[in-house]
Amino acid sequence: MAAFLKHSLLLNFRSQTHIVLQCHLSCQAGLFVCYQRLFCKKANASPPISVCSRKSYTGENKNVMEKPYLLLNCEKGGIHGIHVKLAAILEEHFEVIPYDEFLKNKNFYSHKIKIFYLWTYANAPKHSLLLCLPNLKIVLSPGAGLDHLDLPLISSYGVKVANTPLTVSSATADFGMALLLASARSLIEGVKMAALPDIRYITFNWMGVDITGATLGIIGMGKIGYKIAQRAKGFEMKILYHNRKRRSKEDENAVGAKYCEKMEDLLQQSDFVMLVVNLTPETTKLIGKHELKLMKPTATLINICRGQVVDQDALVEALQNGVIRAAALDVTYPEPLPRDHPLLKLQNVIVTAHIGARTYSTNKKVVERMLANGLAALAGLPIPDEVTQSQKKSSN
Numbered sequence: 001m002a003a004f005l006k007h008s009l010l011l012n013f014r015s016q017t018h019i020v021l022q023c024h025l026s027c028q029a030g031l032f033v034c035y036q037r038l039f040c041k042k043a044n045a046s047p048p049i050s051v052c053s054r055k056s057y058t059g060e061n062k063n064v065m066e067k068p069y070l071l072l073n074c075e076k077g078g079i080h081g082i083h084v085k086l087a088a089i090l091e092e093h094f095e096v097i098p099y100d101e102f103l104k105n106k107n108f109y110s111h112k113i114k115i116f117y118l119w120t121y122a123n124a125p126k127h128s129l130l131l132c133l134p135n136l137k138i139v140l141s142p143g144a145g146l147d148h149l150d151l152p153l154i155s156s157y158g159v160k161v162a163n164t165p166l167t168v169s170s171a172t173a174d175f176g177m178a179l180l181l182a183s184a185r186s187l188i189e190g191v192k193m194a195a196l197p198d199i200r201y202i203t204f205n206w207m208g209v210d211i212t213g214a215t216l217g218i219i220g221m222g223k224i225g226y227k228i229a230q231r232a233k234g235f236e237m238k239i240l241y242h243n244r245k246r247r248s249k250e251d252e253n254a255v256g257a258k259y260c261e262k263m264e265d266l267l268q269q270s271d272f273v274m275l276v277v278n279l280t281p282e283t284t285k286l287i288g289k290h291e292l293k294l295m296k297p298t299a300t301l302i303n304i305c306r307g308q309v310v311d312q313d314a315l316v317e318a319l320q321n322g323v324i325r326a327a328a329l330d331v332t333y334p335e336p337l338p339r340d341h342p343l344l345k346l347q348n349v350i351v352t353a354h355i356g357a358r359t360y361s362t363n364k365k366v367v368e369r370m371l372a373n374g375l376a377a378l379a380g381l382p383i384p385d386e387v388t389q390s391q392k393k394s395s396n
Contacts, residue, residue, distance in 0.1 A: 068378055069112040070094035071102055071133070073123040082119040083360075086367045090117070093371060099123050111135055115374045121148045130157045138377040140370040143168050143357060144224070146387065147279040147306060161387040162373035165223060167365045168357035173227035175356040176304045177235075179328035180216075180272055183300050183350055184209050209271070209298065209325070212236045217270030219263060219286070220277035220305065221247055228274060229255040242266045267294040272302060279306035289314040292323050300326045304356050307333030316342045319349060330356045 070090060075081035075098045082090075090096050094115065102109050110132045116125055118141045123129075125139055136159050141149060144165035154161055182188060185208040193199065193206075216232045218225045221243040229239050232255075239257040241247075246259050260266040267273060273295060277283045287301065288311040295301070301324060303310055312333060318324050326348040332341075335354055343349050357363070369385065376383045 067093060067095045068114045069097060069109065070115040070117050070374070071097050071099065071109070071113045073099050073116065073118045074120050075100065080120065083363065086363060089364070089367050090371065093375065106132060114378060115140060117370065117374070118142065118148075124148050124150070125154060126150070127153060130154065130159065138162060138374060138383070140374055142366045142370065145278065145306065151387065160377055160383060162370070162377070162383050162385045163387060164366050164369040164373075164385055166385070167369045168362060169223040169227050171359050171362040172224050172304060172356040173231060175330060176224070176228050176274055176276070176302060177231045179302050179304065179330060179350060179352070180274070180300070181211065183302070183326050183328040184211050184214075184272070188350055189347070214238070214271040215240060215269055217241070217260070217266040217273045218257075219266065219273065219275050221257070222276065224304075225274075225276040226251065226255070228276065229257050240266045240270060263291070264294055267291055268296075270299060271296065272300050275301070275303045275305050275309055277305050277309060279308055284308050285311045287311065287315070289317070292318040295324050297322060297324065299324050300328065302328045304330045307331040307335065312343065316346070319346050326350075330354055
């Protein structure tokens with residue numbers, strides 16, 4: 001008796017982005033019906049509806065539904081893999097093949113793989129991999145960055161790309177403010193002092209710097225940058241920003257932000273400089289020796305985008321020589337840094353392990369959004385977060 005997997009994808013466009021995935025399996029006369037409801041933010045768009053069917057195979061008096069095959073670029077579980085609870089969400093809809101298993105059985109899996117799912121930045125699709133995946137439809141990548149992907153190469157194979165820029169913005173903005181606060185108030189040093197084995201009293205002469213009333217300069221006023229401005233307004237900070245394109249007056253007034261056409265003006269006036277740009281050839285080493293010298297000697301540099309945006313050698317020199325007060329970095333180059341790197345030893349530096357978006361709730365939303373993009377691609381529907389040609393050009 002034949003069984004069919006029917007993907008019914010309903011894209012309903014709302015003012016607030018949310019994704020609801022509901023799966024109902026009805027087993028009557030061997031028929032499996034899977035209803036996928038994806039609600040995605042797209043203003044003033046009519047909701048297309050499509051149903052596609054995929055035959056299953058039958059084995060020894062029972063029907064077995066053959067799900068689409070998804071290649072995972074890491075393992076399931078473990079410190080280097082996707083969390084098992086998140087992997088389970090994928091397994092409701094796909095045959096999930098870990099990368100090591102794929103390499104061991106490449107001939108068996110190559111023609112079955114329809115989706116390549118990047119959870120880490122390892123094993124990004126190269127020519128050799130794309131060549132052996134003739135039925136690959138889409139590469140799914142978490143977060144907003146695209147610098148780890150060779151987009152022209154992927155496009156040359158007729159494969160689409162989608163990421164999840166909307167799902168990580170709030171968590172990343174939260175963490176940017178956390179780094180700012182921790183650096184300003186010397187939080188790490190305070191924790192270490194409280195834990196000293198021979199401490200007898202708490203010194204009152206050891207002080208941080210104020211945040212209230214200070215000037216925050218945001219370089220890169222996209223989705224994440226703007227959310228940082230919203231949070232900084234709550235701390236009564238003065239907000240400057242530099243961006244390729246100026247935001248609307250309405251946006252500026254909502255957070256009290258002032259546009260700096262020249263990045264140099266922002267650097268000279270800011271007490272805290274937050275980097276929130278995409279990595280492109282133009283932004284590589286955007287902050288170097290010259291830019292650091294323009295900053296106040298009391299200023300703090302915070303980087304939550306990509307390590308390559310900062311000339312790290314120049315940064316080390318600036319921190320050692322008092323050119324700037326401090327730095328707080330969630331990203332470095334490489335990641336992780338060599339264990340003897342000066343940035344890991346300086347007292348006026350906080351380095352975290354690229355954890356800006358690492359909350360379970362946010363990661364679950366990322367998986368669900370990637371799932372929505374993947375199912376849409378397989379059904380021939382508009383892909384909510386498909387990487388556009390303009391994005392591809394700007395990342396080259």
